[in-house]
Amino acid sequence: MEPVNTGVTDADRDGSGTPDTASGETAAPDKPDAPTLGQLLLAVEELWPESLAENWDEVGLVAGRPASPVTRVMFAVDPTLEVIEEAVEWGAELLITHHPLLLKGVTSVAATSAKGKAIHRLIESGTALLTVHTNGDSAVGGVSDVLADALGLEDVAPLTAATNGLPEEGIGRVGELSEVTSLGEFAARVFGILPSVAGGVRVSGDKDGLVRRVAVCGGAGDSLFNEVRASNADVYVTADLRHHPASEAREEAVNGRPYLIDVSHFASEWLWLPAAASALGNVLADQGHDVEIQVSTTNSDPWDFILTPG
Numbered sequence: 001m002e003p004v005n006t007g008v009t010d011a012d013r014d015g016s017g018t019p020d021t022a023s024g025e026t027a028a029p030d031k032p033d034a035p036t037l038g039q040l041l042l043a044v045e046e047l048w049p050e051s052l053a054e055n056w057d058e059v060g061l062v063a064g065r066p067a068s069p070v071t072r073v074m075f076a077v078d079p080t081l082e083v084i085e086e087a088v089e090w091g092a093e094l095l096i097t098h099h100p101l102l103l104k105g106v107t108s109v110a111a112t113s114a115k116g117k118a119i120h121r122l123i124e125s126g127t128a129l130l131t132v133h134t135n136g137d138s139a140v141g142g143v144s145d146v147l148a149d150a151l152g153l154e155d156v157a158p159l160t161a162a163t164n165g166l167p168e169e170g171i172g173r174v175g176e177l178s179e180v181t182s183l184g185e186f187a188a189r190v191f192g193i194l195p196s197v198a199g200g201v202r203v204s205g206d207k208d209g210l211v212r213r214v215a216v217c218g219g220a221g222d223s224l225f226n227e228v229r230a231s232n233a234d235v236y237v238t239a240d241l242r243h244h245p246a247s248e249a250r251e252e253a254v255n256g257r258p259y260l261i262d263v264s265h266f267a268s269e270w271l272w273l274p275a276a277a278s279a280l281g282n283v284l285a286d287q288g289h290d291v292e293i294q295v296s297t298t299n300s301d302p303w304d305f306i307l308t309p310g
């Protein structure tokens with residue numbers, strides 16, 4: 001995306017090019033318009049409040065000093081070593097990823113494991129890491145909202161309402177297509193909006209069956225079948241559909257519905273990154289901060305090729 005350059009900051013009311021402070025000192029002499037990491041976290045909290053995260057989740061700052069200035073932010077789905085390298089090479093002082101690097105307890109971050117190497121590379125390069133995970137899923141403009149929007153859904157509502165949020169916040173979304181279409185055509189639309197990955201898109205259901213009401217959940221959504229059925233969706237788009245939940249959902253189907261569309265976990269969440277980058281850029285610009293924001297170009301989908309009978 002285009003760098004966000006807002007020019008004069010709120011803190012530079014005299015137009016001198018440096019922030020005005022009571023003592024006349026500058027907070028960050030070499031980067032006068034850069035927010036601190038701590039200030040940037042406030043903007044993140046405004047968009048994706050940590051209170052929206054699921055109980056089991058670990059969101060927030062993983063590495064970094066709140067007092068450090070941030071001039072470049074990169075968004076990515078996964079904090080893999082390749083993604084971290086990309087952020088470091090671009091000069092990002094902050095990497096925001098959807099998935100947590102450390103979700104389970106650790107007793108060592110020695111650089112003898114991949115996660116230890118990641119922590120070392122981040123700290124040694126001065127790159128902060130922030131997780132926006134299920135809070136980014138649940139929020140308005142979150143992962144499933146962006147997916148619903150990209151598919152052209154209207155009258156969109158959450159599949160499950162957020163415990164600590166607004167009625168329009170929560171996990172998954174359900175909405176209506178503007179007109180009835182066939183499952184085959186709708187699957188092609190799903191395929192068309194997602195970044196290209198090896199696994200493609202898998203569909204369960206009658207290709208000529210008609211669909212209008214669509215449920216979506218970016219990332220792994222096979223725990224939401226009850227909510228999907230309750231929503232009367234004709235088709236459910238999500239990722240990581242395992243054999244048993246998918247098979248049982250098909251057995252429970254009424255008139256073949258809901259049909260299932262299984263997409264790449266990475267691809268379903270990647271769509272959110274440009275939208276998130278744009279939203280954060282707008283909030284920071286409103287606050288008078290000058291930050292460049294980019295979306296990672298690394299494909300962190302773990303699959304590289306696929307063999308099919310066709």
Ligand SMILES: [Zn+2]
Nearest residue numbers: 219220265269
């Ligand atoms: Zn995910």
